[in-house]
Amino acid sequence: MSSTNKTEIIASDKAPSIVIIREFDAPRERVFRAWTDPELYAQWVGPRSVSTKITKWSVRTGGEWAFTNIRDGEEIASFFGSFHEVRAPERVVWTFTWEGEPDGVSLETMTFEELDGGRTRITTLSVAESFEIRDQILASGMEVGVIEGYEKLDEILARSA
């Protein structure tokens, strides 16, 4: 049952990284295809309110990729990078840049692990350039922006000091 598969997040203190772990009720080849076929990838990546338009996708070691997120017909964010390594059906390593911060780049390693019963575990390791940037990435989905979040945290910390 897919509802029993829980997403786990680990923010390490050893490196400015985020690890996301999730299991899927599908064999590894199929999961790998859903991740590397551009038509399939565009169908699931990103939140439900957003559609994804893939503009570059050379899925091979040394190839490049790029896609744009669209909400209500409007482009809201674009991302690009290179496939550092594509090793079917077990590993994809790519660089990841948000065009809004073009000098920033993180390195992402996706590992596809075969489990018993035709299931698959995907582990995504993202390494940012600094702890500060990693924390901004973690906080990026908040409805209150990161600045308000920090202000709120400052307030609380000042009170508890």
Add this chain to the structure above:
Amino acid sequence: MSRDQLSRVFAALADPTRRDLVARLSLGDATVGDLAAPYQVTVQAVSKHLKVLEEAGLVTRGRDAQRRPVHLEAEVLGVMTAWIERYRAQAEERFRRLDELLERMAADEEELDEEETS
């Protein structure tokens, strides 16, 4: 300052023993001795973990010189947990879409097999 502080909170919570200490403190204040009891570690080792939590602003120590009970600053934890939980929920939303896609792919494959065998 605040961003360093934030990193310290994330770092403090990255350790499983410290996460466990936080979980137990969420039930109520406790002394270092109380906290050390269930572990195969010394009071000194637990004190070290508590120091990391204290520097991150996650716990404070009572003024009672004898007991110095440890108190969880639940509000600080709440802000951090909310950030990580939100990030996790977004990943989960993506992966539910992937679950659905994988089911559709399985159905397509079955259909294809049937066509081939008939």
